[in-house]
Amino acid sequence: MVLQDLGRRINSAVSDLTRSPNLDEKAFDGMIKEICKALLDADVNVKLVQSLRISIKRTVNFKDIPPAVNKKRLIQKAVFDELVKLVDPHAEPFKPKKGKPNVIMFVGLQGAGKTTTCTKLARHYQTRGFKSCLVCADTFRAGAFDQLKQNATKAKIPYFGSLTSTDPAQVAAEGVAKFKKERFEIIIVDTSGRHRQEKDLFDEMTQIQSAIKPDQTIMVLDATIGQQAEAQSKAFKETADYGAIIITKTDGHASGGGAISAVAATHTPIAFMGTGEHMLDLERFSPQPFVSKLLGMGDVAGLVEHVQALKLDQKDTMKHLAEGVFTVRDLRDQLQNIMKMGPLSKMAGMIPGLGQMMGGMDDEEGSMKMKRMIYICDSMTNKELDSDGKMFVDQPTRMTRVALGSGTSVREVEELLSQRQVMGQMAKRVGGMSKNMNKAQGAMGGNNKKQQMAAMQQRMQSMGQKGAPGGEAGMAEMMKMLGGMGGGGGGMPDLSKMMSSLGGLGGMGGMGGGPAGRGGRR
Known part of the structure; x- marks a missing residue:
């Protein structure tokens, strides 16, 4: 990377x-x-x-x-x-305001990933309550509008463009005017890729700026272009005077120091970093967390924001936890939520110490082992899924049937049921504490509710789960679990420790989540 x-x-x-x-x-x-x-x-x-x-x-x-x-x-x-x-350029990036149109124009070299990044940014703001849309002002590249249309449709974001007009300034002005009239709050304008030696295209860029008068101009910079990054970024700065940089393709294997040089040369803040091809692979940039992550110290606040942006459905699991119950179905739902969080290597950079401890672990192998656990759950009947798993002990033929149906082994089914048993015991303790807290609230007439919640969260955090984000002991436990995923020995990952470690980030809802959740707000 x-x-x-x-x-x-x-x-x-x-x-x-x-x-x-x-x-x-x-x-x-x-x-x-x-x-x-x-x-x-x-x-x-x-x-x-x-x-x-x-x-x-x-x-x-x-x-x-x-x-x-x-x-x-x-x-x-x-x-x-x-x-x-x-x-750190010691300059704050642009912050859009709700209730008013915020026009954002993208510029950059050919092939830097502008169109994909436009959609990622529109989706980023959309998930945070902004009404977002896209305008394709790239009339130069064949297929540019089709690409933006495809990306926007997939992300369910309104878009505007033209297959006939060759004047990018006119298309941009029409699109911005249309969406302003429809009261959109984030209007992102994609433009053609251009090089500093292409004077005509640079003149075109200033014409588009004059036509739409953007509130923010962003330069998209490919992390892999090396020493050229500084010269190109300076040329764009002099012409377009962009106010922020988005660095793309940071998931590649080339050197990325050129992008750092560009920031220092133009004194322009990096707003986001593209970390992959998926729509969620866009991370907000902040100098201190970036260096902390670079040096293997993690970025817990970034991990919190990432998990919160996923909006994972936890209603049923939270209800069961309050009752002290954890079914096989709950286990499957948590597995699916972990899969949504992205590759283990991405999580590893955000969790303190986990990156170095992972070593050369294979994302693909770890992901496949998670999927095998989900296949096992999917091969069960509704009655089995909503049970505590004891019926498998009473009737071992059920394990054989599920193993055959999921293409796994009986041993793997047994290991999954063991995971559920450990997590079920944890749920009982959580449920018992929840009931005790409710009784205490009733006795006190509901007074000091906030203090009681804070005390409850602290007790949960210390209750057999040192793996709350940031704890070194918890990271060691988590790595023991992850070790089984990378070893190729067929062993199941220890989900109880993973859920415990990720509890405050949304993986298990309220388990030790108070401090971590508050720390993640920006």
Whole structure:
């Protein structure tokens, strides 16, 4: 993945130094040299790397450090802070306002992924309550309107374009006027890809801007174009004066440092990062969480936002949990919710420490094992799904039938039922605590409800589930579970620990969710 190798090398350099028994200036210089080499290999501009080197050395001056100061912590903080400065332009990206039209124009090079990103952004705002739409002002590329139409239809977003008009400024103006009249709040205008040496196309870009007067112009930058990113972004900045950057194709394997150089050169904030081809693969960018994720420290707030955006259906499971019940059907629903969260590698970058612990785990293999568990559930009758699984123990032939129907083994069916049993026991404890809380509320006449809820959540969080997001012990437990998914031995993942770990993020509703949920709001 773009920047993943960079993050691993920087993190390795810092870790090697902080673990060194002789933490002296020579070892410190060696760490800086390794970090600079990693940044240069990732196509970060030479001047930026040199500036970073000087800043870190100035912050950590061994001669001036008092003996009582923890040198390891000081070095870690210096590297973190300087990397944040590298990607932080100290400028806020545009924030659309509800109840009024917000016109957003996209510009960028050919093949940067503008059309797909337009749809992703429209959907992003749509899921947050904005009335979004798309306008295709790309009359140059054959099939541009068809592509936007296909993407918009799939995402259920209204669109406008023309198969006959060749004037992009006219098409853009007509589309914006139409959607303004219909009271749309997010109007995204897609334009042709263009290169800084194509003067006519650059003139066309300014004509479209004059015609629609956008509230925000966004440059879409391909993370894989390397050193060219800085020159191209400067040329677009001088002509279109864009106010934000969206970096695409960060799920590839090329170096992505050129995009970082572009941000520093134009002092323009990165608004989002495209992390894949799916409509949900668009992450809001923030400098500190980005560097934290880069260095393997995770991005729990980003994970919270991602899960909340999925709007997972938890009504039945929440009702059952309150009653202290957890059926096989509930287990299947939770499996399907985990599958919706995306590949394990994406989650791993957001959960502290999980990326390094995963190693080279195969997403495809892990996903297949999850699917096999769902196949087992789908081969059961409604009576079996709504049960606690004990009927399988009483009548073992049911396991044989389900295994044959799902194309799995009896052992896998047994393992799935074991998962349900563990989670059922957890549900009983949650249900018991919920009933006790209701009794307490009744005795107190409903007073101090907020305080009681806070106390309840804290107790849940400590109740056998150290895996609440951010806890190191919980991450270790989660990795034990994930290990079975990557080992190829046919073992089932430990869903009880996964649900416990993801509880506050929406995986199990109210389990330890108070602090995590609040931390994810922006």
